[in-house]
Amino acid sequence: MGPETIYANWRPEHNARYPFSTPAKIFISDLDLTLESLLSSRTFGMARSRAKERVIEAIEEGKVGGKWTSPDTPDPKRLNEIISYPLARMIVSCISDEFLIRRYALAEAENVSAFLKNEDDHDILFAVGKELGLDGEKKENKITVGFHDFIEITKDMSAVDWKLVNQDLRQGMVYLDKSKFIRLVKERVYHEILKDLPISVNADIEESLSGIIDDVIAKLEKMKDKFVDRDLGEVEEGLFPPCIKGLIKKQAEGQNLSHEARFALTSFLHKIGFDEDQIIAIFSRSPDFRVDLASYQIEHIIGKVSSTEYTPPGCGYMKTGGICFKPDSLCGTEWMNHPLTYYSYKKKHESEEKD
C-alpha cells in the first residue's frame, strides 16, 4: 500500500489528533516557521500554553488533555494543537528527567488510544498503526497483524489474554478485535515517544522556555514528593499474609524482587484498596527506589496502561514462583488457597475480636 492510499481518508483534523504523524509533520514543515517565532512570537503564545498544559496534565493526571478536533474546529485551534506537540517535547527535553519522560510518553500514548477508540474509519486506525510500523488489515470483521509484530509488542504484557497461544492465529497472522489492535498501537506510541526523548535542545530553547520550564519543574517536584512522602493512614499491614509481609521486607532491604514478586505484591495491594500513590509509598521504602520505574510498572499492573486490571495470584502460583515465604498455621489450613483469603479471614477475625 503506497503512502497516498494509506492517507486517502486523512483530513486536517487528523493532524491535530495525531501530531506525530507524517502528514502532520509535512503540514508543519510547509508552514515554513522559524524556531524563533515558535518560541517567542505572540502568534504562538496559545500553542506554547497548550504545550505546557500537555506536560503538566501528563505529570498530574497521566493525560495530555487532547481535545477531539473535528472538521468544524477552527484552523487556529487545530494549528495550536499540532504545534503544541513538538513544543511539549522541547519542554520535556529541556528538563530531561526520566520520570517525566516516561510519564509524558505514557500520557501521549493514552491520548492516542482514546482518539483511536473514537475513530469510525478503520483506514485511520491503519494509517496510525502504519506510522508506527504496525501493519493492520481488515479481515472477517477482525484486524490482522503479523505474529512477529504481535510477539514483539506484547513481550512485556504479562496478562494471559496476550499470550500467543490464546490468540486466533492463522497462517502467520493474528486476528484481533479493534480494542486489542488499538492497545498494540498504544504500546508502540509509548515506546516510540520514549525512544526519541530527550531530543537535543540548545541554550536558546532553554532560555526562551525558561518560564514554562520552572513551572513544570515545580509541579514535577510536588508530584515526586507526594509519591515518596505519602502517609499510608490506617493500613493493616499486620494482617497481611506471610508472603506479602516477606515481599515488603525484602524490597525494604533493597533486595531485588522478581517480576512475579512485584506483580504479586502490586496486584495484592491494589486489590485490597491501595491507590497508586500508596503502592508507590510501599515501594519507596526500598533504598534503590526509582519513582519513574515503580510508577510505570505499577500503572501497567493496576490497569492504567493496558486497561486490564490483573487479579493477584493465588497460593499455587506463589509456591511455584518461590514467593510463598514462611507460611504459618493459617496458611496450612486445607482451604487456604489465596493471599486475599488469608487477609480477609484475618480482618474478619480481628473485627470479631474487637466486638
Ligand code: SF4
Ligand atoms: S500459603 Fe498462600 S497466603 Fe500463605 S504465605 Fe503462602 S502464598 Fe501466602
